[in-house]
Amino acid sequence: MAQGQYYVPHTAKWPIVGSIGLFIMMLGAASWLNGAAFGPWLTLAGSVIVLVMIFGWFADVIRESQQGLYNQAVDISFRQGMIWFIFSEVMFFAAFFGALFYARVLSVPWVGGEGTGAMTNELLYPQFDATWPTAGPANLGGGFETIPAFGLPLLNTLILLTSGLTITLAHWALKKAQRGALIGWMIATVVLGIVFLYLQATEYVHAYQDLGLTLGSGIYGSTFFMLTGFHGLHVTLGTIMLIVITLRCMAGHFSKKQHFGWEAVAWYWHFVDVVWLGLFVFVYVL
Amino acid sequence: MSHATTMSHDDHHDDHPTGLKRWLFTTNHKEIGTLYLIFSLAAFMIGGAMAMVIRAELFVPGLQLVNPEFFNQMTTMHALVMIFGAVMPAFVGLANWMVPLMIGAPDMALPRMNNWSFWILPFAFFLLLMTLFLPSGGPASGWTLYPPLSLQGGTNIAFVIFAIHLMGISSIMGAINIIVTILNMRAPGMTLLRMPLFVWTWLITGFLLIAVMPVLAGAVTMLLTDRFFGTSFFNAAGGGDPVMYQHIFWFFGHPEVYIMILPAFGVISEILPTFSRKPLFGYTSMVYATASIAFLSFIVWAHHMFTVGMPLGANLFFMYATMVIAVPTGVKVFNWVSTMWRGSMTFETPMLFALGFIVLFTIGGFSGLMLAIVPADFQYHDTYFVVAHFHYVLVTGSVFAIMAGVYYWLPKWTGHMYNERLGKIHFWWSTISVNVLFFPQHYLGLAGMPRRIPDYAVQFAEFNMISSIGGFAFGLAQLLFIYIIWQAARGGERATDQVWDGARGLEWTVPSPAPLHTFDTPPKVDDSVTAHADRLV
Numbered sequence: 001m002a003q004g005q006y007y008v009p010h011t012a013k014w015p016i017v018g019s020i021g022l023f024i025m026m027l028g029a030a031s032w033l034n035g036a037a038f039g040p041w042l043t044l045a046g047s048v049i050v051l052v053m054i055f056g057w058f059a060d061v062i063r064e065s066q067q068g069l070y071n072q073a074v075d076i077s078f079r080q081g082m083i084w085f086i087f088s089e090v091m092f093f094a095a096f097f098g099a100l101f102y103a104r105v106l107s108v109p110w111v112g113g114e115g116t117g118a119m120t121n122e123l124l125y126p127q128f129d130a131t132w133p134t135a136g137p138a139n140l141g142g143g144f145e146t147i148p149a150f151g152l153p154l155l156n157t158l159i160l161l162t163s164g165l166t167i168t169l170a171h172w173a174l175k176k177a178q179r180g181a182l183i184g185w186m187i188a189t190v191v192l193g194i195v196f197l198y199l200q201a202t203e204y205v206h207a208y209q210d211l212g213l214t215l216g217s218g219i220y221g222s223t224f225f226m227l228t229g230f231h232g233l234h235v236t237l238g239t240i241m242l243i244v245i246t247l248r249c250m251a252g253h254f255s256k257k258q259h260f261g262w263e264a265v266a267w268y269w270h271f272v273d274v275v276w277l278g279l280f281v282f283v284y285v286l
Numbered sequence: 287m288s289h290a291t292t293m294s295h296d297d298h299h300d301d302h303p304t305g306l307k308r309w310l311f312t313t314n315h316k317e318i319g320t321l322y323l324i325f326s327l328a329a330f331m332i333g334g335a336m337a338m339v340i341r342a343e344l345f346v347p348g349l350q351l352v353n354p355e356f357f358n359q360m361t362t363m364h365a366l367v368m369i370f371g372a373v374m375p376a377f378v379g380l381a382n383w384m385v386p387l388m389i390g391a392p393d394m395a396l397p398r399m400n401n402w403s404f405w406i407l408p409f410a411f412f413l414l415l416m417t418l419f420l421p422s423g424g425p426a427s428g429w430t431l432y433p434p435l436s437l438q439g440g441t442n443i444a445f446v447i448f449a450i451h452l453m454g455i456s457s458i459m460g461a462i463n464i465i466v467t468i469l470n471m472r473a474p475g476m477t478l479l480r481m482p483l484f485v486w487t488w489l490i491t492g493f494l495l496i497a498v499m500p501v502l503a504g505a506v507t508m509l510l511t512d513r514f515f516g517t518s519f520f521n522a523a524g525g526g527d528p529v530m531y532q533h534i535f536w537f538f539g540h541p542e543v544y545i546m547i548l549p550a551f552g553v554i555s556e557i558l559p560t561f562s563r564k565p566l567f568g569y570t571s572m573v574y575a576t577a578s579i580a581f582l583s584f585i586v587w588a589h590h591m592f593t594v595g596m597p598l599g600a601n602l603f604f605m606y607a608t609m610v611i612a613v614p615t616g617v618k619v620f621n622w623v624s625t626m627w628r629g630s631m632t633f634e635t636p637m638l639f640a641l642g643f644i645v646l647f648t649i650g651g652f653s654g655l656m657l658a659i660v661p662a663d664f665q666y667h668d669t670y671f672v673v674a675h676f677h678y679v680l681v682t683g684s685v686f687a688i689m690a691g692v693y694y695w696l697p698k699w700t701g702h703m704y705n706e707r708l709g710k711i712h713f714w715w716s717t718i719s720v721n722v723l724f725f726p727q728h729y730l731g732l733a734g735m736p737r738r739i740p741d742y743a744v745q746f747a748e749f750n751m752i753s754s755i756g757g758f759a760f761g762l763a764q765l766l767f768i769y770i771i772w773q774a775a776r777g778g779e780r781a782t783d784q785v786w787d788g789a790r791g792l793e794w795t796v797p798s799p800a801p802l803h804t805f806d807t808p809p810k811v812d813d814s815v816t817a818h819a820d821r822l823v
C-alpha cells in the first residue's frame with residue numbers, strides 16, 4: 001500500500017459544473033413532464049452541460065494518467081470504485097427484476113383469486129384469468145402478442161455473447177501488446193454492440209406496430225419495456241464507452257501493464273452482458 | 287497552524303484558492319467534511335422549522351394555523367429533509383473528516399468525486415424545497431410516497447422524484463468513496479481488526495448504501511413512469527399492485543434506518559472508551575454484531591407492512607426475523623455498558639450525549655420490539671406510537687450521536703475547546719425537552735391517535751399540548767447548539783493535540799486544529815495507537 005505519492009488533485013472544477021448541469025437537466029425534465037414549453041430546452045441545455053462536464057473530467061483524468069501521476073494505489077482505488085459502481089447498477093436492475101418476480105409469482109395470481117386474494121378476485125375482478133402474460137383485469141392497452149424468445153432475442157443473445165468473446169480476445173491482444181489485433185477486436189465488439197441495438201430497435205418497432213405491445217400494456221408491457229429499455233440504455237452507454245476506449249487504443253494510451261480505463265469498460269460490458277442473460281431467461285423464455 | 291506532522295508537501299499549498307472558489311473546487315476531505323456538516327446543520331434547522339409548524343398546529347385540537355393540505359406537506363417534507371438532508375449528510379461529513387485521520391490516509395481515495403458527492407446535495411434540496419412554492423404545493427403523501435396517493439398530488443411529484451434521484455447519486459458516490467478509502471488507503475499496520483469502530487461501522491454502512499439507494503431509485507422511477515408514461519407497476523387494473531411499491535420501497539427503507547444508526551453506533555463506541563479511560567469492551571463482537579445487523583436488515587423490510595394483508599406466513603417470518611435483530615443490538619448495548627464498568631469515568635458533554643444515547647436509543651429499540659410483534663402492530667400501526675418509536679431511535683439515537691461526535695471532535699476541527707458549561711446546558715436542556723416531546727406520544731399512540739393528522743379528538747389534547755411544549759423547548763435548545771459551535775469556531779481555550787486525556791487513536795496524534803494535509807507520509811500503526819489496545823493482551 002505505497003501511498004506516499006498518492007495523487008490528490010489541487011482543485012476540481014468539473015464537479016460543480018456537473019451539479020449545475022444535472023440540476024438544469026432535472027429541473028427541465030420535471031417541467032417538461034408537467035407540460036412547460038421551456039422544459040425540453042432546459043433539459044437539452046442541462047444535458048449539454050453534463051456532457052461537457054463528462055468530457056472535460058475524463059480528459060483531465062486521462063491527461064493525469066498519461067503524465068504518470070497515478071501510482072498503483074490510485075489504480076486500485078479506481079478499480080474498487082468501478083466495481084462498487086457496477087454493484088450499484090446491479091441493484092438498480094434488481095429493483096425491476098424484483099417487480100417482475102413479484103407480479104408474476106405473487107400479485108397477479110392473487111388478483112386471480114389464489115392465496116389471500118379470493119375476495120379481491122370475487123368482488124372486483126371475477127372475470128380475470130390470471131395467466132402470464134397479462135395486461136391486468138382491465139386489459140389496459142388492449143390485446144397484445146409477445147415477442148417469441150427464439151427469434152430475434154436469441155440472435156441478440158448470441159450477439160452479446162460473441163461480443164463478450166471478442167472483447168476477451170482484445171484483452172489478450174492488449175496483454176501481448178499487439179495493437180493491430182487489439183483494435184481489430186475492439187472494432188468487432190463495437191460493431192456487435194451497434195447491431196444488437198439496431199435489432200433491439202426493430203424489435204420495439206415491431207412490438208408497437210404489429211403486436212400491440214406497448215409500455216402501456218399493463219404489467220407485462222411495463223416490466224418488458226422498462227427492463228429491456230434500461231438494458232438498452234446501458235448497452236448504448238457501453239457502446240459509447242467502447243468507442244472512446246477504442247480511440248484511446250489507437251492513440252496508444254494503454255500499456256500491457258497499465259490499462260485500467262480499458263478494463264473498466266470491459267467490466268461494464270460484461271455486466272451488461274450478464275444482465276441480458278437474466279433478461280433473456282426471465283423476460284423472454286419463461 | 288502548525289504543520290508538524292506533514293512532511294515536505296508538494297505544490298498543493300501554494301495555489302489553494304480562497305473565498306467561494308475554495309469551497310466550490312475543494313478536493314480536501316476536511317473541507318468537504320466541513321461542507322457536509324454545515325449543510326446538515328442548515329437542513330436540521332429547516333426540517334426543524336417544519337416540525338415546529340407541525341407541533342404548533344397540534345398544540346390544541348381543531349385547525350388553527352395551517353390548512354390540512356399544507357400540514358401534510360410539512361410532515362412529508364420534514365421527514366425527507368431530516369433523513370436525506372440532516373442525518374445522512376452529517377454522518378458522511380463525520381466520515382469525511384475522521385475516516386482518513388483514523389486510518390492514517392492522506393485524503394479520501396477519490397477526491398474529485400468527493401467534491402461532486404457533496405455539491406449535488408444543495409441542488410437536490412433546492413429542487414425538493416422549491417416544490418413548496420409550486421401551485422400544487424409540495425408532496426403531501428408522507429415521505430414514503432406510497433401510490434396511488436403520491437401520484438394524485440399534482441405537479442410536485444416529478445420534481446420530488448428527480449430530487450431523490452440526485453440525492454441517491456450523491457449518497458452512492460459518497461459511499462463508494464468511503465468504502466474505497468477504508469479498503470485501500472489504510473496506513474501500514476492498520477489491519478482491518480485494528481480499525482476504530484467508527485471506521486468499521488462506516489464500511490458496513492457504505493455497503494448498505496450502495497446496495498439499497500439504487501433500489502429506491504428504481505422504486506421512484508416506477509412511480510414516475512406510472513404517473514407520466516402509462517406503466518402499471520402499481521395499478522391493479524393493469525395487473526400491477528400498489529403493495530409492490532411498499533415492498534420495493536421498504537427493501538430500501540429498512541436498511542436505510544441502519545444507514546442512519548450504524549455510524550451512530552460507531553461514534554458512541556469511540557466516545558465511551560475515551561471518557562471511561564478503558565478500551566472498548568468486546569471489540570471483535572462489536573464488529574460481528576454490526577455485520578449481523580446489516581445482514582438482517584435485508585430480510586425484515588415487510589415489518590412496515592403487517593397490516594397490508596400479506597399472507598400469515600410472511601407476517602410471521604418478518605416478525606421473527608425482526609426480533610432476531612435484538613440479539614446483535616443487545617450485544618452492543620451490553621458491550622457499551624461493560625466498557626464503562628469500573629472505568630474512571632468523567633462526564634464531559636460528548637460523554638453525556640453518549641450516555642443519553644444509550645439510555646434513550648434503548649427505549650426506542652424496545653418500542654421497536656413491541657412494533658415487531660404482529661398482533662400488537664395491528665393495534666399500533668400508523669399511530670403516534672410509531673412516531674414516538676422512530677423519533678427515539680432517530681433523534682435521541684442518531685441525532686444525539688451526531689451531537690456527541692460534534693462535541694468530541696470539535697476541538698480537533700477548530701483547535702479550540704467549546705464552552706463546556708454551555709455544552710452541558712445544551713445536553714440537559716435537549717434531553718429533558720426531547721423526552722417531554724416524544725414520551726407522551728407513546729401514550730397518544732396506544733390510545734389510538736393516528737399519525738399524519740392535523741386535527742384530533744379532544745381526549746388527546748393534554749398529551750399533545752405537553753408534546754408541543756417539549757417540541758418548542760427542544761427546537762430552542764438547538765439554537766444554543768449553533769451558538770456553541772460558532773463560539774468554538776471563533777476562538778476559546780486552545781485544544782491540545784490529544785484533546786481528551788483518555789483519547790486513543792491516530793486522529794489524536796495530529797495537531798489541533800488538524801492541518802489541511804495530514805499523513806502525507808503514512809504513519810506506522812501498531813497496537814499502541816489503537817483505542818482497543820488491550821484487546822490482544
Ligand SMILES: [Cu+2]
Pocket residue numbers: 539540543586587589590
Ligand atoms: Cu424497518
